[in-house]
Amino acid sequence: MDSEKRKANSYIDKFLGLVENVGNKLPHPTTLFALFALAVIILSGIVSLFNFEVIHPGTGEIIKPVSLLTVEGLHRILLNLITNFTSFAPLGTVLVSLLGIAVAEHSGLIGAVLRLLVLKAPKNLLTFVIVFAGILSNTASEIGYVLLVPLSAIIFLAVGRHPIAGLAAAFAGVSGGYSANLLLGTIDPLLAGLSQEAAHIIDATYEVNPAANYYFMFVSTFFIAAAGTWVTEKIVIPRLGAYTGSEKPEEIKELSKEERKGLVYAGVTSLVITIIILIGILPENGFLRDPATQSILKSPFLKGIVSFIFFGGTIVGIAYGIGAKTIKNDNDVIKGMNKSMETLGSYIVLVFFAAQFVAFFNWTNLGMIVAVEGAIILKSSGLGPIPLLLTFIIISSIINL
Incomplete structure (x- = not known):
């Protein structure tokens, strides 16, 4: 039995080693998008030589490839390079939402909430709470790695458990639950x-x-927290064994009086904002519903959710900062926003090349051609809805590695 387990573990280790080696040899994601954009330009010229065409399934229109390896294609690239970038949907939405979250993070609100959540967790639920807090930490992007991972190791050590297990549990929550x-x-x-x-x-x-994606995110939060807890308790901790190091547990500081006051301010402010939103969407003629149809699905509330993230993060963050005395004036608020933008340099560069790739892909009609031909292949394969969905999940999981 033990030999079978060791053999299975060796296969897993080899597979993970292969994934790591392949991943390390891949170019930077920005370089990949630049290469993809160049490949689309070249491929559009090649495909257009063969008079290839498909019929749009919705309109019946004949779709032909458009070559960018022409003078007209060059002109289009030169004239639209900037607008491709500035009109790329992920650019503005991420920047605006991060500005609001940045105020909440800079004021100390998110860090205080995570600390309170972990410090007050019952010992028998500590692992679950740490993984759960790791998942919630992605609200503020990377704060889980910076704050929660080392804090969890300290907390595990303080309660007499292996600190690496606490670190692993937090890391599993932060990284494994990044989209939940x-x-x-x-x-x-x-x-x-x-x-x-x-x-x-x-x-x-x-x-x-x-x-x-909210319903899936919501359910995934509890599923990943439970899975992370099980793996930590049943696999990680037994493999680590008892902690025999000489490291003494650090004193874990409780929330200060100012931090608790800040949380009260933030809680009251959040409640007021929630009440205003509910007043705007629950009544049939609510001011946040679609004025024409009174619908919630196409309402200014859902369409403007990024704005609510911005205003919510900013206002609640300021409320906490006033209570905790971490925000004294408008300069502190702007400083938090500036700090968040400093971390987005690599993202903006990535978006520039990703935007060009997506634009070129659309211009050449290669995306539509691939979609139509792919649909024909899938239809002829005889795959049912469930196997098809599982195939997409597996492919996405492999790409995500």
Whole structure:
């Protein structure tokens, strides 16, 4: 039995080693998008030579490839390079939402909430709470790695458990649950923007709301927290064994009086904002509903969810900062926003090349051609809805590695 387990573990280790080696050899994501954009230009010229065409399934229109390896193609690239970038959906949505979240993070609100959540957790639920807090931490992007991972190691050591297990549990929550949450955060506008750009290959008017994935995110939060807890308790901790190091546990500081006051201010402010939103969407003629149809699905509330993330993060963050005395004037608020923008340099560079790739892909009609031909292949394969859905999940998971 033990030999079979060791053999299985060796296979897993080899597979993970292979994934790591392949991943390390891949170019930078920005370089990949630049290469993809160049490949689309070249491929458009090649495909257009063969008079290839497909019929649009919705309109019946004949779709032919458009070559960018022409003088007209060169002119189009030169004239639209800037607008491709500035009109790329994930750019503005991420920047705006992060400005609001940045105030909440800079004021100390998010850090205080995470500390309170972990410090007050019952010992028998500590692992679950740490993984759960790790998942919630992605609301503020990278704060989980910076704050929660080391804090969890200290807490595990303080209660007599292996600190590496605490570190692993927090890391599992932060990284494994990066796209799950109970709240909308900075990652949701990004994913919505990317999905919208992809949808425009088929329908140029299609809009993807940042809250479109919320039900899945909500359920995934508890599922990932439970899975992370099980793996930590049943696999990680037994493999680590008892902690025999000489490191003494650090004193874990409780929230200060100012921090608690800040949380009260933030809680009251959040309650007021929630009441205002409910007044705007619950009544049939609520001011946040669609004025024409009174619908919630296409209401200013859901369409403007990024704005609510911005205003919510900013206002609640300021409220906490006033109570905790971490924000003394407007300069502190602006400083928090500036700090968040400093971290987005690599993202903006990535978006520039990603925007060109998506634009070129749409211009050449290669996206539509691939979509139609792919649909024909899938239809002829005889795959049912469930196997097809599982195939997409597996492919997405492999790409995500």
